[in-house]
Amino acid sequence: MSVYEHFRREERPIIDHFLDMKDQVSRYYVSKLTDFLDPRQQKILRSVMGGDQETTLSLSGGYAEAERKRALILPPYSEVQDQDFELSCIEVDYPARFADLSHAQLLGALLGTGIVRSKLGDLIVSDGRIQFIAAREVENFLLMNLTSVGKTGVICRKIDQTSLIHSGENWQEHEGTVASLRLDAVMAEIYHLSRSKVSELVERGMAKVNWQIADRRDFYIEDGDTLSLRGHGRSKIIAIDGLTKKNKIRLRYGKLK
Structure with a gap:
């Protein structure tokens, strides 16, 4: 095969x-x-x-x-x-008492320097601290050019891997049923939204399947797919468990808490 x-x-x-x-x-x-x-x-x-x-x-x-x-x-x-592996670990110092920076803001600022996403590893935002991992070949560029996140001035400094914040993910399992495995139907069930609302968000490029933008509401979801909808969090399909007596499709899915 x-x-x-x-x-x-x-x-x-x-x-x-x-x-x-x-x-x-x-x-x-x-x-x-x-x-x-x-x-x-x-x-x-x-x-x-x-x-x-x-x-x-x-x-x-x-x-x-x-x-x-x-x-x-x-x-x-x-x-x-x-x-x-040529990894560079960087901490972003900023006035945490006066600013509340988010993962999305950090990613936007990094991409705003001209660095592509594939040169960036995890972005860690936890308890007023911000860190990220990058490819070593872009380390000096980022240390010099990432000077603000949103409207907040920042200073970047290199740190050792042992200083990285470790944050495990916490998934909560749910069950539900859908009429089809189309993206709009599955996301409507998972995020408790109407299919029309999901369709609107999908068409605006706010939905992802397996970390790639999915801009078709009729995109078909498969067992094991990871989904995300901007502003509503991440989820994953744990299992597609056959049909109910009314021919609805049973789903088991996890949502990131």
């Missing part, structure tokens, strides 16, 4: 990219380091790697609970050190 059969058609380009990297490692016996990958991309890469004996895979995002990670594809028997 081809690896393509496990994923959506629109994911074929990244599958091809990973296959090419894997081929270069096995052919030339050199390691390859990816940019930061979201969990869906990590799943695709693991599937591409399979049980191949000619290459090995290692991932790191800077701390154990990291969501976004860089991956190293290596020749067999290679030893991996933390520095091989």
Whole structure:
């Protein structure tokens, strides 16, 4: 069975990219380091790697609970050190008594410098502290150019990985039923909104499936998908459990608390 059969058609380009990297490692016996990958991309890469004996895979995002990670594809028997992932950990100092900065504001400010999302790992906002992980090749640029978040002046400084704030995710499981697995129907059930409201938000580019913008309300959801709707949080499909007597589709899903 081809690896393509496990994923959506629109994911074929990244599958091809990973296959090419894997081929270069096995052919030339050199390691390859990816940019930061979201969990869906990590799943695709693991599937591409399979049980191949000619290459090995290692991932790191800077701390154990990291969501976004860089991956190293290596020749067999290679030893991996933390520095091989070329991560930079940065703390953002700001007057926390006078400003309340959010994850969205930080991401907007980082992207506003011209850095692409794939060069950025997790953004950690917790109890008045802000940290983020970035690719080492953009470290100096960000230290010099990230001088404000929103209207608040900030100063960035490099920190050690051991100083990162560790924040685990807390998911709460729910059950529900939907008439179909269309994006608008599933999000309406999960977020307790009308389908018309969900459709409006989807058309405005405020919905994501597996960390990618989904701007079609008739996009079909699958088991294991991670969803998010701006302003309403993140969720994931745990299981699609068949039909009720009234031909509704049973869903088990988790919502991030």
